[in-house]
Amino acid sequence: MYYLNKSNEILKNNEIYIPGGVVSLNRKSDPNICFVKGKGSRVWDIDGNEYIDYQAGFAAAFLGHNDEQVNEAVKHSLNEDMLLMGAGPTELEGEFAELFCKAVPFAEKIQITTSGSEATYHAIRLARAATERDHVIIIQGGYNGWFNEVAANVISDLKDVGERVSPGEYPYDGLSAGVPDSTKKLVHIVNFNDLESIDFLLTKYPIACIILEPILQNIGIVLPLDGYLQGLRDRADRDGFLLIFDEVKSGFRHAIGGYQSICGIQPDISTFGKAVANGYPLGVIAGKKELMDLFVHPEKSKRVLIAGTFNAHPLNTIAAIATLKKLADPSYDVYNHVDKLGKMMEEGLNNILSPYGIPFYVSRMKSAFCTYFMDHQPKDFHDLAKNNNMNFDKEYRKRLIQKGIFNFPLPVKQGSISYAHTEDDIAETLAKTKIVLQEMIG
Template structure:
């Protein structure tokens, strides 16, 4: 059993001054682990335990922890005494914007925020300003940020949202108190991969936008069915609402051009974060010029406000520039490397799980993957709720952590391979997985024998 005495002591001490003991309660976990440093694909906790890391800062550290090239760019910016100018434009934000638009062909221009949540907030404001409509559609099980428009139906219990209905919508299950009812009345939740439910909402409300992850990566890896994203694009054009891709997780992890460059569907607006600066705090909203120009609309009554003292903070912007350059480098071939490792891990997991009498499916998109303990790949959140073995998933994750393989200890959260991962990391992960599965299945067999004897 891994000792976590110091981790637990730090949490307890923090709770005296911080509600919950951690500044983002999404980071609180069971077991509680206080990490003290990370390098490449490995992290260490305050109790001295080392792990191969697949959580990667909720998928943000795509190049790996403390990447030397990114750190060098940040260090140079500090040496140049570019910390916070406080007024006027900077060359760094301009250099990043040009590089970004060159990398993502569907984006004409961008604005820079500090977080992905801020980016989705601005995207919804633009949609409402451009369409003169107020209602929005979001996905069951998706996560698009913390603000009132989207803070709902994130890994909700079946009792809170009810059984699958189509066509139709689901009750709002807010993840926060303090959200006015009038805000909730403008938000409509449907299941992913369900065009009929989108049309159901469109017939009843004046919709400004649909905001969705093009792959649901908050609940593992749930991919769009053939024709689904194309269908949303068609409905947006037909009904006059904006299609917004939340690529905070998918963007730059799967392709330099975002997942939109893989699926071939062009959204009106997109939001990015996490991997864009390899874990440094930076978000992006970008898209078609006709919508982005609402930030500078000549009529102040039509203008959408964007402000923030720390938007395009020089250190994070330097990190983002260095990240995009490395991701696009022919020398490093980042995407080839992570795809090869992802395929190797997927094949190894399939081989291990297939030796046991257990339902499983490994879902993967490039460097991101999730093992579902069910007999088919899920198409939406209800599919997971009604078929996935959450209890076994939790035990599986905890046992892997004890074996030195860290993924977030919450069922159906995705695992993320970084550019820093090696073949040796994958081999060690598969070896630990085989050991864990052998122990878990042995425990299951013993439990069945005991039940039969009783």
């Protein structure tokens, strides 16, 4: 019998002193489960329920929960009384930066923050400083963090943003109150895979940058169409704005060089987080040397500020170094393993769903997947919002959770396979999916 009595109690207690009972509103869901333990591909909640986990801390735990090598590195440092403060340069930062720049082909220099949002924040500021322009383009259905310029249009109601007009931009559909109108006026929202609208905006505003996930991974897996990323690169070169790839979710998950190493398109700046430290909090801004050196420009009026008491916190940096070493070590063969499991998941889901005759599409990039309940690969947010059967999607996720398969219980959220998953995990997931569909459709 599946129950969440203790989880519900914790949420209720937390609500007394924490608004909403959770510390990131992105974690508010139905059900809201209190997890207490994780090992490899599995997590356990406070009521003792065990799950095969595909949420992975919103895709951070790419090697799996409590990876042995990462944890050993952290434990060893603590046993050696490692100093947990930032007061000057550290050897660790240098070691991590070198490993990073050797892994990611288009990273010449990096800066290190504590979260993905800080990295994307700095990337936009850097682009504005470099171009001396203020306007920013973001993508409908993309997520780049919680600050004013980007906290908009992620899973918007179509009535708030309207139908696609051709070409066009959409109203700023904010995730937060408190964003000044002056900021909203500088932010322009277009659909993914829509170069026509970019051209339209370029004729109207001095654009500093476009920031985008090169694959939209916060509304499942929406892939760039052929020529789209190259089209952005060409326009950036022609019009002098900067192309920022937000690889906070795609980076290190699909390849050690990021998605940029797969698609071969060079961003001016890119941002990373999540998988780079396998669950420890770390963000990275990477880019060409001349851009990154704006952080130390000799003229004060051109210098971009980066600061943070906990930037490159030693514990997180140790974890990131251990993660990068493991990802790069051919004896682990991380990327082939997760791709093989991803294929098994995709094929299995296709086989199970096909006989039912309901609209569905399994979208996948290597270890990341999403089952949409619509009959084709979505091209952009409007396509998905109009066609995906959100109620079915929600119920499907809820029932899977009750059977011990944890995908985040919100429609169109990405599933993340980790290195710790096994073929048996995928087989068990598929068997339980079959039961859920029999319950739901018959």
